[in-house]
Amino acid sequence: MxxxxxxxxxxxxxxxxxxxxxxAGEPELVAEKKIPAVLLGTPLADVPSHELLEALGLGATIVxxxxxxxxxxxxxxxxxxxxxxRIRLGTAAVxxxxxxxxxxxxxxxRDLFGLGRSDLPLPxxxxxxxxxxxxxxxxxxxxxxxxxxxxADVPSHGLILRTSGCTACGVCVKACPTDALExxxxxxxxxxxxxxxxxxxxxxxxxxxxxxxxxxxAFTVAGPTSWETRLGDSSRRPLETIPTVKCxxxxxxxxMREGGxxxxxxxATRENPFGIRWPEGVPKxxxxxx
Ligand code: SF4
Ligand code: SF4
Numbered sequence: 551m552x553x554x555x556x557x558x559x560x561x562x563x564x565x566x567x568x569x570x571x572x573x574a575g576e577p578e579l580v581a582e583k584k585i586p587a588v589l590l591g592t593p594l595a596d597v598p599s600h601e602l603l604e605a606l607g608l609g610a611t612i613v614x615x616x617x618x619x620x621x622x623x624x625x626x627x628x629x630x631x632x633x634x635x636r637i638r639l640g641t642a643a644v645x646x647x648x649x650x651x652x653x654x655x656x657x658x659x660r661d662l663f664g665l666g667r668s669d670l671p672l673p674x675x676x677x678x679x680x681x682x683x684x685x686x687x688x689x690x691x692x693x694x695x696x697x698x699x700x701x702a703d704v705p706s707h708g709l710i711l712r713t714s715g716c717t718a719c720g721v722c723v724k725a726c727p728t729d730a731l732e733x734x735x736x737x738x739x740x741x742x743x744x745x746x747x748x749x750x751x752x753x754x755x756x757x758x759x760x761x762x763x764x765x766x767x768a769f770t771v772a773g774p775t776s777w778e779t780r781l782g783d784s785s786r787r788p789l790e791t792i793p794t795v796k797c798x799x800x801x802x803x804x805x806m807r808e809g810g811x812x813x814x815x816x817x818a819t820r821e822n823p824f825g826i827r828w829p830e831g832v833p834k835x836x837x838x839x840x
Contacts, residue, residue, distance in 0.1 A: 552592045554601040555675075556655040561608035562670050569610045571602070572649075585611075587649040599625075603686035604673045607693070624704055625687065625777065632696045678727060680707060680755035688781050701777035708754040708775035711761075713768040713789045717805050717814075718745040722760035722769070730754040732786065735803075741796035743803055747789045751779050 561569070570587040571594070590597060599622035650656060673682055691698055723731045730753035736744040754775065761769040768790075794803035797813035799820075804813035812820065 552590055552597045552652055554588075554597060554605055554652065557588055557605060557610075557652065558601070558608055558672055560655045561605060561610050562672060564609070569605075571597075571605070571610075585647055587647075588652055588655065589649055590652050598679060600673075600679050600683035600686055603683060603690060607686050607689040608670055625701070628700055628704060629690065629694075629696065632694070632700050634690070634694050634696065678755065681728065684752075684780050687777070691781060698778050698781040701781060704777040705774035706777045706780040707756040708751065708780055709756045709758070709761075710751070710772040710775055711749055711754065711789065712770045712772055713747060714770070715766050716747050716764075716768045716790045716792055717766055717808075718747065718792045718794055718803065719765065721763050721765060722747075725759040725763050727757060727759065728753045728755055731760060738793075742806075743794045745792045745794050745803065747792070748786045749789055750784045750786055751775050752782050752784050 570585055572587050572589050594602075602622055603625075673686070677685070690696075718733060720733055723733050730750045732748050732750070734746050734748065736746075738744055752775075756774070758771075761771060793806045795806045795811075796803055797816055798811045799816040800813060802813055808814065810817065
């Protein structure tokens with residue numbers, strides 16, 4: 551993967567303006583406008599898509615000269631179709647005023663003296679790439695006044711999740727790297743609750759940890775979310791409501807539909823005090839040792 555980190559600092563320190571990103575193996579350049587160019591030295595598809603979008607957010611005009619822009623292609627085509635003139639896909643009409651490799655982008659004097667344009671923070675490298683991609687695209691869409699609805703039919707990497715048979719164990723909530731899942735509780739009595747599992751669709755990055763780790767296989771995936779959803783507000787979508795009751799032995803809450811006064815673990819322990827066999831038909835809760 552080719553990183554654009556140095557280019558980001560350079561862009562931030564300079565006034566916004568056009569710049570060309572030239573992928574490897576391009577045809578002879580045709581003079582149209584003399585602008586600075588960064589020679590990637592690799593195919594465009596080998597550059598992380600969030601870094602390309604971040605470069606746009608930092609003021610670059612990206613001129614794709616050739617080649618497959620990879621997963622970012624459909625997004626870029628839509629931005630271009632929405633009239634963002636800073637983006638030109640497949641254009642070979644540029645003659646570099648100056649050019650530099652992606653690893654030797656010059657330090658800007660303004661940057662050296664700490665005079666970078668402070669209103670444009672550098673991308674937060676501690677975030678997940680998928681989060682950086684969403685933030686960067688959101689920034690471009692907002693800056694250009696594009697209606698996110700133009701992305702209604704463009705699939706993102708997020709997933710449309712559904713659940714059935716959730717036991718409110720919380721494993722998926724703990725496993726989700728973006729806090730896209732939430733369990734909330736409404737007390738309806740001293741030992742009773744209504745628990746709701748909900749998802750923030752715009753935050754899901756499609757890692758499938760929840761799907762893979764759910765001990766009762768409660769999740770199904772109804773397809774990818776659209777980029778319109780990913781760019782939207784963080785509204786909460788309830789997945790399932792589970793009436794629960796407190797286990798009289800260990801005091802954890804378990805689904806009322808399982809019946810009785812003991813949770814599955816305590817029931818199994820009582821039925822099998824030596825812990826050698828799990829009762830048939832009872833889903834194993836997380837942490838069960840047998
Ligand atoms: S891991 Fe499965 S059972 Fe546990 S809260 Fe999530 S969906 Fe429900
Ligand atoms: S797929 Fe990943 S990001 Fe999406 S809700 Fe599940 S754990 Fe969270």
